[in-house]
Amino acid sequence: MLRLRCCILARLRSSPATSQGSYLHRAISAAAAAPVISPNPSFAVDDYLVETCGLTRAQALKASPKLSHLKSPTKPAAVLSFLAAQGFSSSDVAAVVAGDPKVLCSRVDGYLGPVVAQLTGLGLSRSQIARLISCCHGNLHLTSIVSKLQYYMPLFGSIDNTLRALKGHFYLISSNLERVVKPNVATLRDSGLGDCDIAKLCLAHTRLLTTSVESIRAIVACAESLGVPRGSRMFRHAVCAVAFLGVDKIAAKVVYLKKTFRWSDAQVGIAVSKFPPLLRRSKDSLQRRSEFLISEVGLEPTYIAHRPMLLSYSLEGRLRPRYYVVKFLKENGFLNHDRDYYNTLNISEKTFMEKFVCPQKEAAPHLAEDYAGACRGEVPTRFRIA
Structure with missing residues (x-):
C-alpha cells in the first residue's frame, strides 16, 4: 500500500494540473480494487x-x-x-x-x-x-x-x-529421558565417575547426555588408554579432554606433544596422566611454551613431563615475569641458586610478591616496577639494582 501511495503521488506531481483530478480518481479506484494486505x-x-x-x-x-x-x-x-x-x-x-x-x-x-x-x-x-x-x-x-x-x-x-x-544444548528438553539421557548417565557412573564429576563433566560437554551409549563407552575407553585410571581424581579431566577433542584426534595430539616437548612415550604418558587438560591446549600455545621453557629457561623435557602444570600457566602473565625475577635474584646473590623455578610458579601472586619482590625493596628498589612491566609484556633488557 505504501509503495502504491508513493507511486500515486509521483504521478500526480508529474501530471498536468488539468488532468490531476481524473488521474487521482482512477488511482484511488485502482487502490480500492487492489487486494487488502x-x-x-x-x-x-x-x-x-x-x-x-x-x-x-x-x-x-x-x-x-x-x-x-x-x-x-x-x-x-x-x-x-x-x-x-x-x-x-x-x-x-x-x-x-x-x-x-x-x-x-x-x-x-x-x-x-x-x-x-x-x-x-x-x-x-x-x-x-x-x-x-x-x-x-x-x-x-x-x-x-x-x-x-x-x-x-x-x-x-x-x-x-x-x-x-x-x-x-537445548535438545536436552526434547531428548527422551528413559531411552537416552538416563542410560548415558548410568554409563558414566559405571565408568567410575561420581555424581559431582558427572555434573561438572556434562555442564562442560552437555552433548554427552544426548549422544549414544556406544560413543560414551568409546570416550571412556580412550581416556583410560591415556594412562588415567578410572576412579582417579584426574579421570573426569581425561574424559573431558577426549570429549573436547574427539576420539579420532587424541592420537594426533599425543604425537604432537611428543614432538614439541621431545618426550618419550613414557614421558608423554606421565604428563597426560598428571594433567589431562594438557590435551586441550592449542598447538600454538604448546609450541610457545616449549620454546620458552626448554630453549630459554633451559628445563629438561623430563622435568616438564613430571610437572605438566607448568604448561597451564600464562606465558606472558606468569611464566616469563617470574622467571626474570628469579633469574635476577640469583644472578645478584639475593636468592640461592638451588631454588626450584617450579616452586615459584605454583604460589599466589600475593605470596610471590611477599617472598621474592618486597624483601628486596632497599637492595633493588626498581624490582617491583620491573616485574610489573614484565607482567604487562614490557620486559626490560635487564632488571635493575639501582
Whole structure:
C-alpha cells in the first residue's frame, strides 16, 4: 500500500494540473480494487517487538519472520498483559520474546498460564522461568518439561546450572529421558565417575547426555588408554579432554606433544596422566611454551613431563615475569641458586610478591616496577639494582 501511495503521488506531481483530478480518481479506484494486505496496515511486527516488547532492532529483525502472520497486536497484547500480571519484568519479557518469539501467539489459558504455574511450583523465579522459555526455542512442552526439570535439577545441582546446560544444548528438553539421557548417565557412573564429576563433566560437554551409549563407552575407553585410571581424581579431566577433542584426534595430539616437548612415550604418558587438560591446549600455545621453557629457561623435557602444570600457566602473565625475577635474584646473590623455578610458579601472586619482590625493596628498589612491566609484556633488557 505504501509503495502504491508513493507511486500515486509521483504521478500526480508529474501530471498536468488539468488532468490531476481524473488521474487521482482512477488511482484511488485502482487502490480500492487492489487486494487488502492486512486488516491493520499500521501494525508492523518489528516495530512492535522493539517499542512494546523491549527487543533491540537486531533481535526484532531476527524474530519478526516468525511472526509475519500476525496482522494485529491482539494476541501479543494478551500474552504481554499476562506476563506483566505474573510479575515478569520488562527485561524478563524481552528475554522470553527474543528466545521464543512464537510465545506471543500462545493461548494464555490453554498453554502459557499452566506452564508458568507448573514452573513456579518447582520453585523457579520469574527471571528463571523467562530464561527457561527463552533458551528452549519453542520446545517447552508442558507434558514433559516438569518431569525433565525434576531430573536435571538434582543432576546439575541447581536450577541455574540446569539453565546453563539448556542454553548450551537445548535438545536436552526434547531428548527422551528413559531411552537416552538416563542410560548415558548410568554409563558414566559405571565408568567410575561420581555424581559431582558427572555434573561438572556434562555442564562442560552437555552433548554427552544426548549422544549414544556406544560413543560414551568409546570416550571412556580412550581416556583410560591415556594412562588415567578410572576412579582417579584426574579421570573426569581425561574424559573431558577426549570429549573436547574427539576420539579420532587424541592420537594426533599425543604425537604432537611428543614432538614439541621431545618426550618419550613414557614421558608423554606421565604428563597426560598428571594433567589431562594438557590435551586441550592449542598447538600454538604448546609450541610457545616449549620454546620458552626448554630453549630459554633451559628445563629438561623430563622435568616438564613430571610437572605438566607448568604448561597451564600464562606465558606472558606468569611464566616469563617470574622467571626474570628469579633469574635476577640469583644472578645478584639475593636468592640461592638451588631454588626450584617450579616452586615459584605454583604460589599466589600475593605470596610471590611477599617472598621474592618486597624483601628486596632497599637492595633493588626498581624490582617491583620491573616485574610489573614484565607482567604487562614490557620486559626490560635487564632488571635493575639501582
